[in-house]
Amino acid sequence: MGASFSLSLNKKIGFLFTLTAGVTLLGAWFHETPGVLLGTTAIIITNLACAAFVFRAALANLHETILTLRKIGWGDYTARVDATKNPDLAVINDMAKMLADRDSHITQRAYQTAVLREISERISESLTTEEILEITAGSLQKIVPYSTVSYIIINPDGTATLKCHLEDSVNKRFAEEAKKKMLFAIESVTGMHIPEEKIRTTYFGNIFDETARDHVRSFFNVPMVIDRKLVGIINVASLKPGLYTEPAVSILYNIVEHAGATIGKIRAIVAHESQKVDSMLASITDGVIMASTAGEMLVMNNKAQKILRLAEHQESMLDVIHSLYGIFDLRGAMDEVTRTKIEKSFPEISLEHAFYKITASPVLNSNNEIYAVAFVLSDITHEKEIDAMKSEFISTTSHQLRTPLSSMKWFLEMLLGSDLGTINEKQKEVLTDIYNSNERIITLVNDLLDVSRIESGKITLEPTPTNLVEFIRSMLPETNTMFKKRKQEFSFEYPEAMPRVAVDPKLIWQVLQNLLTNASKYTPENGKVTMTLSLEPDHVLLKVVDNGFGIPEFQKHRIFEKFFRADNVAKSDGTGLGLYIARQIAEASGGKLWFESTEGKGTTFFLTLPLLGSAPQKVIRPASF
């Protein structure tokens, strides 16, 4: 203020000097008096010097004023300058006020934008009422001063959660007073009284100062409404009186109103989507169960409840596990899928005269982390019945065909062996063609019978301790003819020492024979086929390697399906059943059968058999449909 008065005084003195000198100079010029003119000019020069001094003082004052404004702020400056006592300052006073208002407005807008942005960003990650109130309350310092800021959340079960941040060291009574104001507001709007014992209160920030005597001198509440329901209230309280103005509070109301409306909209969208999912789950004919990796039931549709014969209220994982006790190890399946993150089909189960196929799939979040496992129980009773009829038909037909085919084979061998008289070359050629065709039909019938027997559970493993090297070498002459005929190079490599392994030699040979026949059949003439036997820590490994046509990439996943034949070998002989049968035998023997292949370069089939041996009397059943 002192600076401003000195500015005014200097201006007045400068003006007086300049006015006096100006009048004198005009008179001198007018009367053309040289002495007076000289004297007056001297006065003017003096006055100009004074004016320069005044101007410098004015600049210094302005600089000082700006520094003062920066230091104390526009608002305070305006308050300190009394324009009525000093009319010269009215303009600067108005400007300061305008700038102060604009500054405050920009600060408030920036705060509102920052809080809304934070809320919008966090809304994508399951934003709760508590989070919104926490964000808003946590950023209040930027807009209003306070001693405490608290928020209370009304829980659906009638309890409440209250958090109070102590900015100042107030006494406990002060915080209690703030709490009462929120509870009173809740009761006023909803009529709901929340007793003290149902409120979980947390205080943080500063510590209580029980020596403090002050009470709440100014406060305001900001209620949060979602879907026309009061869900929480923020309370801002201060030791200072008359602190909260309407504009500052208005911003908080805008933020909370906007956030509440946004959450309401999101909840409506989620509810709508959830309803669609519920309708879909209710309408599908499969039973669906989804459980979190922590073992919490997330989804179970009506069909699943019906399949498991659960009552309406029985919706827990314990109920499901109990209903499948001794039939299906649900927890084990969950653990397996959680560990491997791979979908898995489990052997069929039988419940109440019906058969179900169970498929378990991992449910991943956006970070590719598994958080749940979904089980689908598909009723395959009808398929099972059809399959049983088909197997029965194939079995009966195959048996009926086998007898005449065997007779034909026997008679053809007699004819070709000239047991029934001499035949000429032309006749021999024709009879050989018939014999080969008959052989193909016999192979097909045998394969069909094997499939039929596997699917009806009529093949049982009979493992015996077997020296695999000797056994395979004894059987190789059967296949050597085939390789020689196609001018292919075949070798069998094996270790010098190999323990006996309990396997069903007849069935294992069926697998190897299939792999070797395929290797020969799908490798061009002059190609190379190698079979190696090696000992691994807990199993033996048989590899059949060829440099043949290979399996097309897009058909690899179907290679073990029944009747499937890859496009690049479809013209050659084959039923498409051999690998299906081979895999059933390998898996029933406790081993595995898989392959690696590059089209145009060749294929390697891998067969493992456990060193501990195959389980005796195990019935071979298809792993899945």
Add this chain to the structure above:
Amino acid sequence: MENEYTTIIAAIIRKHIDVMGPTVALSIAQKIPTIKVAQNGDVLSLTGDPKTALVQVTQAYASFAGSISDMIVESVLAAHPDISLDE
């Protein structure tokens, strides 16, 4: 009838005082030119059309506080079925 409007307006202001706090709630009400409001929310005087005053009060609060104000007004008006804010 005017008394009833005065009662309703006072009830609305008092409820807003309970919920928002007195400073802000009174500040909003005191801006309505046709009513004079006491510190406890009572309406000391009402000039002009009482229904217009009621509409002005409800609009002022709704514009400031949004949903919560709507809820307060609805709860107060529920006790006065013959009074409506509609034209």
